[in-house]
Amino acid sequence: MSELTTDETPVVRMVNITKHFPGVLANDQVDLALHRGEVLALLGENGAGKSTLMNMLVGLYQADSGEIFVKGELVDINSPQDSMALGIGMIHQEFMLVGNMSVAENIVLGMKGLPFVPPMAEIREKITELSKRYGLQVYPDKIIQDLSVGEQQRVEILKLLYRGADILILDEPTAVLTPGEARDLNEILKKMLAEGKSAIFITHKMDEVMEFSHTVQVLRRGKSVSVCPTKTIERVQDLANMMVGRDILFSLERGSYNPGATKIEVKDLLALPVGGGKPVLDNISFTVREGEIFGVAGVAGNGQQQLSEALTGLLKVNGGTISLNGKDMTNKTPLQVIKAGVSHIPADRGRMGVVGDMSVGDNLSMKKYRTSELSAHNIIKRGLVRKFADRLIDLFTIKTPNQDTSVKFLSGGNIQKTILAREIDSCGGILVAVYPSRGLDVGATEAVRQNIIKQRDKGCAVVLVSEELEELLMVADKIAVMFEGRIMDIVDAKDAKTEELGMLMAGVERRDI
């Protein structure tokens, strides 16, 4: 990596950028500076606001307030045309390619100054020349949807090169690639950077941060929390700590740890993404016993979501077995899984946890209406439902005007309590909770955690997926760390150390710690 001199004016300076989405403050007075020839690693958990900030720099989104300077001049970037004219190019987190068009068409799409009938022969030649120069093998006439993920990523890079961008924004470019493809991509990026281009590099992989970047900037919940030269970073786990941040510690009541019989047994689970590529679940094996909370840690997007979906029947796996309550439940339907005694607190509570337009009462009875407790001969007994719902509203202190209120009008914490009440009430021995306290305020967070521990004390087997290490250390009995679809290690929560977990989350192998 080359040395950097930073005395000149930055090529990009973002000042005091603020951006709201309905109900979310995605960027909160963020400052950012990028110098010529510099690689700035932009870090932060999922949802921290990294992509939003970059989308404003390329003109896809407009900031609510704040200023952007490019090469020293105040600029108004209203569309990607403007940013391209300034030499800024971005590889987006999701592919920006038109699937049924050719590689060449995708590369020149929307380009300014293209003649009425684009000279495809010339374009093809230029693409071939660029791909030779950077070692990016692509066939200009191939159709995008026939390409592998790695090839598609190469097309994305060629789009930047073809337009002559010298300020590159790379939003998790290696996230979808296999390790081999990622290595190739990184070699190409090095070549591009050697030509004096500057780059903002978003990644979750710490080895890439250490290898490429001159400077590290960390965003947390929309705020910039730290900027420092990469060489001053001594330990990788410091970065993980900065990203995750610290949380208030509660003292939660919990019984002693006396695990009983095995309730969940997962063996050699394998799941491949739909379009092919590296496995999203790679050889996962673990067991969870009665009266045990099995925590799953990891930076979001490393397979935790898929693991919880496989356990609840929402994701078909390509290999391995899942046994729940002693029965083989591999690739069964969600209803079969529910009947086997599994309760689920989904990550996306608004879309998968409740039906927003239905009442609190109906949402609470949604899992029980077909049982004799609430209906007879396929007819729901409204009276029983009312009593049932009122009891749960009381028990879980759900704040709602009454049980006829639509769930969507409740606060996030009370929506989560509604889900929790329904799932815990109907729980048949297994609870799968995914990010149960995400986005909740202090009080609701505590209630959710306490309820989960209560289930464990009653003898439930609990799988708790969380992005907060503090939460796992506080609530779980065992902690598995996931990275790129694999379980890096499983440790006892009582002797786990944050630093150690942070390294595992960043993909550092156990033997290297």
Next chain:
Amino acid sequence: MNMLDFITKLLAATLAMGTSLAYATVGEVYTQKTGILNLGMEGIMLMGALAGFSTAFNTGNLYLALMMAMLVGGFFSLIHAFLCITMRANQVPAGLAITMFGTGLANFLGERLGPASNGYNLTGMNIPDKFSNIAIPFLSDIPIIGALFDVSLLTYALYILIPFAWFFMYKTKHGMVVRAVGENPRTAASMGISVTRIRYVYTVIGGMLAGLGGACLSLSFTPSWNEGMTSGKGWIVIALVIFSTWNPGRVVIGTLVFGGITSLQFSLQAAGLKMVIPSQFLGFSPYLITLVALAAMTIINQKKRGSFASPSALGTSFAIDDK
């Protein structure tokens, strides 16, 4: 009457019948290629037929009549564009509303734009001039294909329009943008293309061509004004778009097949042959063919990775900050 004659006549009738369909279908193909489904075709075509006829009736100028038809068609599709693109309304009910509104308004105005002597009714009136067939010497005498060279100016124009529409879609930078916007609007936006502008432009162009298609009926094919004279052609257009797999070049095939079936009935009668096929069957056969074509295309798409597939974003609205 010999067989050659019969086929030549059938082809001539097919071309006359198909002209109106071809204009509207090319228009709707472009609209749908940008992701906007305009089910208002039937209403827009009828409005075009009325606007064209009443202009020709009052001014005697056929070219002014065509322009009026396109203007009215463009205006109606602009309403659709506003509802679907700016207001982000559901495109299906919006299009149906355009059809109902257009049909109703055309029939309403048809009884009011005529001369006082006819109780202000346009029905039963004649226009001073119409687009009649122009035979090209020698070429038009060739059996069968001679029919291609004895058509109206409106049909001759299609010989240029359809190849151009194909060329424009697949060989020009604008066509590239059209295809990208209907397939993956987010990507198009990331390349600096204004999805909103492109969708407006081609929805309006599509409506102008539909208006023109309607005017073909009242200025050349019939030529007259009758209430509801499009008699479902706007719906056949929707079927034809699917049948031509959103490829403006293939509109030719669909138009010939559908125009042919409809003309067959008339030609059989003209030839003095007994009706072998009930007219009701011919009436619904375009839709039957569409059903078969849809099923066949689904099978082909599964085998050939969606080469005949509809634009991926068809019928959806878009804003860059949608999650």
